[in-house]
Structure formats: C-alpha cells, structure tokens
Amino acid sequence: MPRTHKSFPRLYVEHSLGKGEIVMLGREQTNYLISVLRMKAGDAVIIFNGSDGAWLAKIADPNRKAVTLELVVQTAHQTPPSDLWYGFAPLKAGRLDYVIQKATEMGAGIIQPVITRFTQVGKLKPEKLRANAIEAAEQCEVLSIPAIPPEIGLDALLASWRPTQGLRRLIVCDESAPSASPVEQLARLDGLPMGLLVGPEGGFSDDERVQLLAQPFVIPISLGPRILRADTAAVAALAIVQATIGDWR
Known part of the structure; x- marks a missing residue:
C-alpha cells in the first residue's frame, strides 16, 4: 500500500x-x-x-x-491465501484474543482450536474469534482473513490428518524435548506443506505426547531451554516457522 x-x-x-x-x-x-x-x-x-x-x-x-x-x-492487489495451518489449545479470555490476533498478523491461513486434556477453555464463541482476526487484519494490512474452524479434539485431529491434510507435516512444539535449535530442525525439512501445533498451559499430557510422537507426519521441535507461556510460545513458534520455511524467507 x-x-x-x-x-x-x-x-x-x-x-x-x-x-x-x-x-x-x-x-x-x-x-x-x-x-x-x-x-x-x-x-x-x-x-x-x-x-x-x-x-x-x-x-x-x-x-x-x-x-x-x-x-x-x-x-x-489481493494476496493469495496463506497455506500455513496453525493449531492451538484455547486459552482463557484476553490471552485467547491475543493468540488469534497474533496468528493473524503472523500470516496463518487457518487457525484451528484444538482441545487437549489440559485445555482450560471448552466452548468458544466463533463470532468473537473472527472479530479478533478481522481487527488484527485491519490494523496490520493483512488482506486475507484466516479461516477459524470449530474446535476439534486432539484424537479427532490426528485421526483425520492424513485424509484431510494429505502430505502436510505437523510441527509440534514439545516442551519435553531436549533443548535444541528449531531452526536447524526445520531447515532440514523437504518443502512439503506445514502445520504448526502449540499445546496448552501445562503442556500435553504424557499419553498425548506419546500419541503425537507416534504419528509419522509429526515433527517435534524444542523452543529452547526456557518454559514459555502458551501465548508466548505461539508467537515464537510462528516466527521461527515463517523465518525458516515460511513467507519471511
């Protein structure tokens, strides 16, 4: 502009x-x-x-x-819709608004709420989520409003991933993983479409982590030596993905 x-x-x-x-x-x-x-x-x-x-x-x-x-x-001119799929465990009001706004600003094309064992929020208000995405787009000159599908359970998400997402990889922020450079991990990937999943406060349960790591399409990454709040992890992970394999390159 x-x-x-x-x-x-x-x-x-x-x-x-x-x-x-x-x-x-x-x-x-x-x-x-x-x-x-x-x-x-x-x-x-x-x-x-x-x-x-x-x-x-x-x-x-x-x-x-x-x-x-x-x-x-x-x-x-209209920009093409972003191919970046972003999944997150909903947070409490205020921080939930923040995550939707930041994911929109960071270029997510789909923002998918995912219900996990330790998720603190259940039923969401779709109209409020969309309003937050629109507000962020208005303020930051984003031309495409991300889609925000209804919330889905982690089990259902993983079961449907291959049929609905094809060869898309799912990058999972794993706070239990040994501290390592996520930049180096992502740089080795082969250019297939990517999704990004950030868990709830308290992280994924042990059973969920085992379930995630058993999926052939899951790529676990560390976000460094410190434990981050879920909303902080969202921004950090989106920045890393966009800078290494996304549209910041």
Missing part, C-alpha cells in the same frame, strides 16, 4: 469491491467513522473484503445511520 495511505482508517467489509462501487457501512463502522474519528464527506478510508484487494474509498454520504462509501482506486 502506498505510504500516503498509511494514515487512513482501514475497514473490512463483506461486499464486492471494484471501481465506482458503492458500499454502505453498518452501524458499528458508521459510528466509528463519524462519531469517533469525526470524518466528513470526501474523507478517505481503505476497505478490503479478503478477496478483491484493498481499495481507497471516499465518504459519499456521512449519514450517521449508515455511511456510504464510493470506491475510487485499488491500492493493493
């Missing part, structure tokens, strides 16, 4: 985008632009929908009930 557009508010919309299109915003986004930012007719915003790139739009009608935008020019 051009540097001259960096200061414009950025909004996700569920509307087809193209030059000359008219987009009417909902109540929440209207309130944000008019009541919070005090924007007026002719002011510019950037909007995106996850499939048509980013567009510069001007406020055509600053109606306090429903702002109308007119699209002017495309500022960024």
Whole structure:
C-alpha cells in the first residue's frame, strides 16, 4: 500500500469491491467513522473484503445511520491465501484474543482450536474469534482473513490428518524435548506443506505426547531451554516457522 495511505482508517467489509462501487457501512463502522474519528464527506478510508484487494474509498454520504462509501482506486492487489495451518489449545479470555490476533498478523491461513486434556477453555464463541482476526487484519494490512474452524479434539485431529491434510507435516512444539535449535530442525525439512501445533498451559499430557510422537507426519521441535507461556510460545513458534520455511524467507 502506498505510504500516503498509511494514515487512513482501514475497514473490512463483506461486499464486492471494484471501481465506482458503492458500499454502505453498518452501524458499528458508521459510528466509528463519524462519531469517533469525526470524518466528513470526501474523507478517505481503505476497505478490503479478503478477496478483491484493498481499495481507497471516499465518504459519499456521512449519514450517521449508515455511511456510504464510493470506491475510487485499488491500492493493493489481493494476496493469495496463506497455506500455513496453525493449531492451538484455547486459552482463557484476553490471552485467547491475543493468540488469534497474533496468528493473524503472523500470516496463518487457518487457525484451528484444538482441545487437549489440559485445555482450560471448552466452548468458544466463533463470532468473537473472527472479530479478533478481522481487527488484527485491519490494523496490520493483512488482506486475507484466516479461516477459524470449530474446535476439534486432539484424537479427532490426528485421526483425520492424513485424509484431510494429505502430505502436510505437523510441527509440534514439545516442551519435553531436549533443548535444541528449531531452526536447524526445520531447515532440514523437504518443502512439503506445514502445520504448526502449540499445546496448552501445562503442556500435553504424557499419553498425548506419546500419541503425537507416534504419528509419522509429526515433527517435534524444542523452543529452547526456557518454559514459555502458551501465548508466548505461539508467537515464537510462528516466527521461527515463517523465518525458516515460511513467507519471511
């Protein structure tokens, strides 16, 4: 996106985008632009929908009930969806929001909640998870909103991995593994699609760890000599994967 557009508010919309299109915003986004930012007719915003790139739009009608935008020019072409699968054991509120936001910022294409023995949270609110992903995408110029499937148990995930994920490897952060460089481990992999799984606070149970390590598609990695909080481990692991075999290369 051009540097001259960096200061414009950025909004996700569920509307087809193209030059000359008219987009009417909902109540929440209207309130944000008019009541919070005090924007007026002719002011510019950037909007995106996850499939048509980013567009510069001007406020055509600053109606306090429903702002109308007119699209002017495309500022960024749509990026292809990320192939990075990221699985995590849900955390308590606040830290859960953080993990969803950071996984979105770090380029995950699928964010999969996985229920393990020591998972602290059961039923999730899909609309809240998606809202956190959208907020992170708006703030960090991410053009594709990651998919967030319903939570799945670890047993079911492993049983379905080959039929649904094909040859995709599953990198598992294993706090019980001997301390070693994950960079060296990942650099030796053969370029197949990858998934990343981070366990809950307290780690995987002994039975789960045995089950994971028995899978031919699982690649266990260490995150170093220190025990990390689950949300810290998520960011550290995503950074390592993206830097070694992901889109940071």
